[in-house]
Amino acid sequence: xxxxxxxxIGAMCxxxxxxxxxxxxxxxxxxxxxxxxxxxxxxxxxxxxxxGKPLLTTLKEANVFIPSACGGRGSCGLCKCKVKSGAGxxxxxxxxxxxxxxxxxxxxxxxxxxxxxxxxxxxxxxLLYVREFRTTVVGLVNLTHDIKQLTLKLDxxxxxxxxxxxxxxxxxxVYERTDEPVYRAYSMSSVPSSKNTIEMEIRLVPDGICTTYxxxxxxxxxxxxxxxxxxxxxxxxxxxxxxxxxxxxGMAPLKSILYDMREKGINRKATYFFGAKxxxxxxxxDEMKQLERDMPSFTFIPALSAPDAEDKWExxxxxxxxxxxxxxxxxxxxxxxLCGSPFMIDACIVVLKKHGMPEANIFYDKFS
Amino acid sequence: xxxxxxxxxxxxxxxxxxNILLTNYLGMCxxxxxxxxxKTSIGLGAAVVFTMAFTxxxxxxxxxxxxxxxxxxxxxxxxxxxxxxxxxxxxxxxxERVSEPLYNALGIFxxxxxxxxxxxxxxxxxxxxxxTFAESFIYxxxxxxxxxxxxxxMAGIRQNMKRSKVPKGLEGPGITLIIAGIMALAFMGxxxxxxx
Numbered sequence: 001x002x003x004x005x006x007x008x009i010g011a012m013c014x015x016x017x018x019x020x021x022x023x024x025x026x027x028x029x030x031x032x033x034x035x036x037x038x039x040x041x042x043x044x045x046x047x048x049x050x051x052g053k054p055l056l057t058t059l060k061e062a063n064v065f066i067p068s069a070c071g072g073r074g075s076c077g078l079c080k081c082k083v084k085s086g087a088g089x090x091x092x093x094x095x096x097x098x099x100x101x102x103x104x105x106x107x108x109x110x111x112x113x114x115x116x117x118x119x120x121x122x123x124x125x126x127l128l129y130v131r132e133f134r135t136t137v138v139g140l141v142n143l144t145h146d147i148k149q150l151t152l153k154l155d156x157x158x159x160x161x162x163x164x165x166x167x168x169x170x171x172x173x174v175y176e177r178t179d180e181p182v183y184r185a186y187s188m189s190s191v192p193s194s195k196n197t198i199e200m201e202i203r204l205v206p207d208g209i210c211t212t213y214x215x216x217x218x219x220x221x222x223x224x225x226x227x228x229x230x231x232x233x234x235x236x237x238x239x240x241x242x243x244x245x246x247x248x249x250g251m252a253p254l255k256s257i258l259y260d261m262r263e264k265g266i267n268r269k270a271t272y273f274f275g276a277k278x279x280x281x282x283x284x285x286d287e288m289k290q291l292e293r294d295m296p297s298f299t300f301i302p303a304l305s306a307p308d309a310e311d312k313w314e315x316x317x318x319x320x321x322x323x324x325x326x327x328x329x330x331x332x333x334x335x336x337x338l339c340g341s342p343f344m345i346d347a348c349i350v351v352l353k354k355h356g357m358p359e360a361n362i363f364y365d366k367f368s
Numbered sequence: 369x370x371x372x373x374x375x376x377x378x379x380x381x382x383x384x385x386x387n388i389l390l391t392n393y394l395g396m397c398x399x400x401x402x403x404x405x406x407k408t409s410i411g412l413g414a415a416v417v418f419t420m421a422f423t424x425x426x427x428x429x430x431x432x433x434x435x436x437x438x439x440x441x442x443x444x445x446x447x448x449x450x451x452x453x454x455x456x457x458x459x460x461x462x463x464e465r466v467s468e469p470l471y472n473a474l475g476i477f478x479x480x481x482x483x484x485x486x487x488x489x490x491x492x493x494x495x496x497x498x499x500t501f502a503e504s505f506i507y508x509x510x511x512x513x514x515x516x517x518x519x520x521x522m523a524g525i526r527q528n529m530k531r532s533k534v535p536k537g538l539e540g541p542g543i544t545l546i547i548a549g550i551m552a553l554a555f556m557g558x559x560x561x562x563x564x
Contacts, residue, residue: 008438012443012447027461030458030462031461031465092407092408092411
């Protein structure tokens with residue numbers, strides 16, 4: 001009786017094992033499509049993966065997350081993406097989800113499309129790089145009386161690909177002032193080549209949940225969670241004269257953009273107007289002077305709107321809009337990069353337009 | 369000659385008098401789910417024909433040459449299911465590799481069929497009826513064609529029904545089940561023509 005039981009169990013196991021072996025062999029011979037490379041958004045990102053799995057899964061394994069509600073069964077139609085080459089015919093399982101225009105535009109359902117060879121795909125760039133990062137605070141320095149420079153070392157994942165001028169969201173954990181985690185966006189002032197550390201300039205907002213946390217509670221060595229990068233504010237590739245205007249912590253993205261230019265050896269004509277109230281609100285002056293020496297076509301013009309008597313300020317005085325007005329002439333072939341309060345930005349746009357700058361050339365990041 | 373008539377009888381009986389779908393009501397889920405378009409029904413039907421024919425033959429071999437000698441006949445349910453699953457998987461891989469049009473027409477339906485009870489039903493009926501290897505293959509093949517015939521008829525009806533007004537409560541699966549019932553009544557007309 002016992003022997004019969006053992007034999008039957010053994011036989012069942014053997015049958016299952018034989019079938020499993022057949023499956024494994026089939027998988028590694030018939031189902032093996034070798035190494036493939038997936039180029040996303042014209043080579044912005046390249047993924048080397050093993051073929052044979054659906055595109056959705058392959059991308060997920062490479063940490064590119066396309067939203068999908070059904071988990072890849074082809075029943076929600078959310079995981080659409082444009083596949084420019086290498087996809088083959090549209091599958092019958094995709095048809096119900098694709099309109100005629102989408103079919104003509106090479107849109108496919110990524111969960112149904114199996115990766116069998118090299119692919120060229122196009123997905124929303126924001127989806128491509130957004131990740132959540134566990135970080136450690138490694139630097140917390142006072143830049144002015146109300147602006148702190150926060151430096152975070154990325155622990156997991158340990159590097160971020162971003163463009164100079166983009167921002168991240170900081171998660172403020174639950175503390176005295178908040179019952180739930182709060183997310184606030186801050187531009188990065190670090191150079192994109194420093195992939196392992198990011199740097200932000202955070203100005204204390206009275207009663208601000210996140211800024212108070214950073215200014216009053218955060219210590220070096222603390223852990224923080226950030227996600228990103230986000231944002232369309234970055235330098236466009238051309239030779240136009242760059243008019244940069246910032247106030248307060250609006251310095252951050254512009255510093256990143258300018259440092260990035262220095263690092264890449266781009267000697268493009270650039271004028272940076274930085275507005276502050278009095279001398280104690282100015283910061284990074286030495287760094288900007290150094291930048292002027294390193295980049296001959298770069299000029300830094302700090303301006304104080306209400307210098308104190310003891311400041312002994314000899315530089316420009318007045319509202320930033322007036323300073324820009326005085327220092328510029330025809331701007332019809334220039335570009336503007338504005339960072340700061342919405343009020344400042346709106347006022348500056350008026351001035352820039354007066355000097356003939358086309359609206360399409362004005363880029364801004366409103367800190368509200 | 370005797371054997372040939374035997375096989376022919378089994379073949380036609382499997383299609384008409386003992387239609388696996390309309391007399392045994394097996395394989396209903398994909399029958400209801402994929403019968404909206406004639407085109408997709410042909411694909412699914414063809415995949416069922418192929419799988420039924422070959423898995424019944426394969427399972428016949430497994431049963432008589434592996435399970436019976438080892439006195440494991442009572443395990444046939446489990447073993448049949450995993451043999452069907454493995455077979456379907458491997459066939460799907462081969463089709464996908466070899467021909468994209470064939471995969472698009474047929475291959476994508478194969479995973480649906482793995483869990484189709486009609487396939488297992490055919491394998492079990494062939495044992496109950498003590499078929500030989502050839503008979504099993506023909507029976508599987510015929511049953512597949514019978515299933516395809518039923519789903520094609522249903523898809524044709526449903527396509528024509530798009531223009532007709534169905535009472536709200538009966539839309540979708542409701543009216544489809546009623547149609548299936550009426551079709552089964554019609555197929556009862558074949559009963560007694562061939563005995564197996």
